Amino acid sequence: MSIVAQEHPLTEYLRTDRVPHIWCEGCGLGILLNSFVQALKDLDFDLDRLVVVSGIGCAGRASGYIKSDAFHTTHGRAIPFATGVKVANPELKAVVISGDGDLFAIGGNHLIHAARRNIDMLVICSNNFNYGMTGGQVGPSTPTGARTMTSPYGNIEHPFNLSALAACSGATYVSRWTVLHVRRLTESIKRGLQKKGFSFIEVIAPCPIVYGRYNRLGDGLDMMKEMQAHTIIKHGIYPTEATIEPGKEIVIGEFIDIEKPEYSDTIQALIEKYGSK
């Protein structure tokens, strides 16, 4: 019997010469990346129009594995970089893939302002409840009481509800999924890619090697089972009502899908009106 090596069906979207990737066993980022490239394939998305931008951290490495134009920026600055990309060439679709710390701590100001402007950009935020790359420190989404290397007695702070913050800041599309909900996540990414406006997708991803270990949550599979047990789908509720309490209840679903004038379109309208012909 001969073994026939088959090419992975998504290799045309991936920089295969960058494999193996840097992510740990049981990490959710591989699933997130898979969902993203599956969405590109399903839509037959024009890669010449796509620019993937990321910040710093584990999720920040995602841009380096996608075979489109891509840029790995400084910590927290993926969104303003992508804003420059999009406004300078409105034909492009900017996608930011980054983590909760990059997007909501050091880069938090840019996220709320980009949502306020309603610039056409899809932001996919991997939320693993801690800073994984640097070895597990407390972050803006770490649940109160959770142990990390910088909250050794349990987190004394209150976490952000990331989806709620994006929605309240003006995002025109907001959803939350976990890496367990691959089909729904992929469909949501497809919606975000097609949406003209600021879209935000929060993806709950297990970090078994760092966060999971400090909080005795077991391996990747155990953390996925935990997600399965505690997630509830509630489409259409305003995300301030979408509870996120790992181990108790995580409300997921498609929360916001509204229309508003888009920023780069508005700039083009100014040029049309005031430009010298």
Add this chain to the structure above:
Amino acid sequence: MAEKRTVFTGMHFVNGDVACAEGAIAAGCRFFAGYPITPATEIAERMALRLPQVGGAFIQFEDELGSMAAVVGASYSGVKAMTATSGPGFSLMMENIGLAVMTEAPCVVVDVMRGSPSTGQPTKAGQGEMMQCRWGSHGDYEIISLVPSSVQEVFDLTVEAFNLAEQYRIPAFVMIDGILGHMYERLVIPEPDEIRIVNRKKPSRPPEKYIPFEAEEDLIPPMASFGDGYHFYATGLTHDERGYPDMSIEVQDKLIRRLSDKIRSNEDKIIKVEELGVEDAEILVVAYGLPSRSAIRAVKLAREEGIKAGLLRLITIWPFPTRVLERLSEQLKAVIVLEMNYGQLVREVERAVKPTPVTFLPKLGEEPHKPDEILSSIMRCRR
């Protein structure tokens, strides 16, 4: 040649900030991201008004961190991009200036310098960031930094900064002292075909053969833009010629040397100075920006007294014109350095003219040096 219909050819009476914005537009700048800050705000205001007229985009950002990141992003979309700020904002831009250096993004950063450090004197002037523009971001790198001394020169050097940024794929700086930013003078904007424009090298290879950070003989890699179909990756991490992260000693060594050497090996082409009475000078005044204008008067007065005084006005401050000063040092008995700070470029001058004695005249708190003060110093040097 500059784009027609976008350049306000003719004679104007404007301040340095407006001249800077018009220079940027003449150079082909079509993207500005910035945050209001005295005394640079008028550049942003002018760009907000002018960019839509010429098909460009203005964004007022939430801060200077975002502004600088957006400038790098716009540059990668293939558009000439600029930001303008003053001391506190300049400090916030430093990390992403390093990103522009590391990813070789052509762009222009304007710093209209106020009194510093910290919040300092927002409405006053200084020359406090002469070292910061060179060394402000972490690590080893080279940039190009220009200092104008008149409103006309603000226009001219802003165009030149874009040309140098595009040619060498670096952030180029225009360092304007706050007085000049707000000072009104005559500005003559030339015909578009009289304005020299340089654009970045584009790849001549097809996408499948494009290696984004493979330099040519001039140490500069051709630059594809996002959306051109080249599907390339760039990172602030140390990277190989493909743009892929690489933590090896060899790749770091090769990259950092090239990023610096592309400027160092072209110093003679880049550096510009202006000389007044330097040929036979025994006492040399070294100045830049507004104080150099007082120095012209002082040197003329000294010449009337029969003193062999000269002025070397620095236009390019980085790369520093060390060799120009080294060459002059043999004929010099004394050097006087004027700065609106407490001693920055004077150190570079001292190194270059050693063992010629150097007198330093600092000015802190808005006013540039008066011709009489400079003349007294020249007289003391003669004794």
